Amino acid sequence: MTLVLKPGTAFSDAWSRCQVVAPEAFAEDRVLNLWGGRWRFDGSPSPATSPVDGSEIPGPPRLDTEDAAAAVRACLDQHRTWRSVPLAERRARVSAVLDAFTEHRDLLSLLLVWEIGKPWKLATADTDRCISGVRWYVDEIERMLGGRAPLDGPVSNVASWNYPMSVLVHAMLVQVLAGNAVIAKTPTDGGLSCLTLACALAAREGLPVSLVSGGGAQLSPALIASPEISCVSFVGGRDAGGQVAGALAETDKRHILEQEGLNCWGVWEYSDWDTLAGQVHKTFEYGKQRCTAYPRFVVQRDLFHEFLDTYLSAVRGVKLGHPLAVESADDPLPDLSFGPLVNDAKVKELGDEVDDAIRKGGVPLHRGSLDEGRFLPGQETSAYMAPVTLLAPPPSSALYHAEPFGPVDTVVVVDTEAELLAAMNASNGSLVATLSCDETDTAERLASEVRAFKVGVNKPRSRGDKEEIFGGHGASWRGAFVGGELLVRAVTQGAGDERLPGNFPTYTHYPSV
Helix, strand or coil: CCCEECCCCCHHHHHHHHHHHCCCCECCCCECEEECCEEECCCEECCEECCCCCCEECCCEECCHHHHHHHHHHHHHHHHHHCCCCHHHHHHHHHHHHHHHHHCHHHHHHHHHHHHCCCHHHHHHHHHHHHHHHHHHHHHHHHHHCCCEECCCCEEEEECCCCHHHHHHHHHHHHHHCCCCEEEECCCCCCHHHHHHHHHHHHHCCCCEEEEECCHHHHHHHHCCCCCCCEEEEEECHHHHHHHHHHHCCCCCEEEEEECCCCEEEECCCCCHHHHHHHHHHHCHHHHCCCCCCCEEEEEHHHHHHHHHHHHHHHCCCCEECCCEECCCCCCCCCCCECCCCCHHHHHHHHHHHHHHHHCCCEEEEECCHHHCECCCCCCCCCCCCCEEEECCCCCCHHHHCCCCCCEEEEEEECCHHHHHHHHCCCCCEEEEEEECCCHHHHHHHHCCCCEEEEEECCCCCCCCCCCCECCCHHHEEEECECCHHHHHHCEECCCCECCCEECCCECCCCCC
16 A cells, blocks of 8 residues: 555645735745734744654744843733723634634644644644634633733743644633733744744734744743733643743742643553543544643553453554555545654654663563554654553653653553552642542542542543633642633732632732833
């Protein structure tokens, strides 16, 4: 079977379409930064490649510290104007942006495929969740504001690369809907063109959005520590999150810091293996490159043989490969579990961690092969990694405590409930967890001892949005919890003192800027 690239889906096709849709933001060979209400040829473009096939694509135009500070000051000017715009007009403009996203949904999604390697089904789901999620806020915003006012300064957004639309753009539009100007940093590892197109469509409707690129060292003094900024929203790893938290320590800025945790799936006194098989297969969606992935299974020893049969059957059914490769031009795009990882450096990092864990005593249960993947003839595959599963990762290995953020699972076998809980709480807090257990009372009792924000019983949990709040325990979260009304409260202020839900300080005043 020889595969071909689906006609009309090449990156050059997507780029040409971007230049037609938003010529103000896409030059011949680079994107522009957006701040102060206009697109600018500032910054130094960096080289970039697509994880899909290693081909060159436009990289981020990195600003220096001085230009980033100017962008924040311009954002404050926009904020002072926007916060007085009536809610009805804000709703109408955000709705118009969502209509534009709907019109260009396939283009936004195709950019996600090339820039961060999402299979088509997952890329369109990312775009669709952004649109439907923000429409819900448009409908509900009047009730959720309840007399609350925008913050005194703009909201700054720094997010990871894996969900540009349903996490980053979604948050930005809700923040704008609530009356704030927003500024965002493009993720270093991908999503630049998709975010640029989204912000171009938003800026055309008069929304006060700024999008800039640059390294953390150059942009952090402006986007995080600047006195003009009233709130910082961060999504990423614990190392970078710790640096952000350190920069905020001497300020009274509002903050939402969503950080990684080792999300665990426990199996205890359980027998519904057919259900678990489907759930295990789904955990490999997008190569486990998301904050609510499940890379650790903690299994009762007496059930290990049945778990292993179920698990191996599920993981062997995982499909990976080039997201846009088809057998013939008329075929639909493939329904893959995942495509490439974010880059080839991540593949090497995970490979080294797997080898290190095995040298220290970990037992390889499964190692997939790229020979089973769907690729174009002669295609570069250095950013692809087949699933790997290790039994008993040694405590001295990185895979014991840290989230891999890739298709690497570890399995820990336990004998007692105390061992189960200790293993599920190995990373000082996580965002989600699940317990597969036949007895509801037992599951709920154990769930109360798991240090995860959301614990599912016989089902996975997700980040969620709309009316379901989201947060974390331990080092996986700092600041205000978000979701539904709490997301709106996090970026608005009420009369007098208030305490926002989450590990967040009580505010006795709001600094004027």
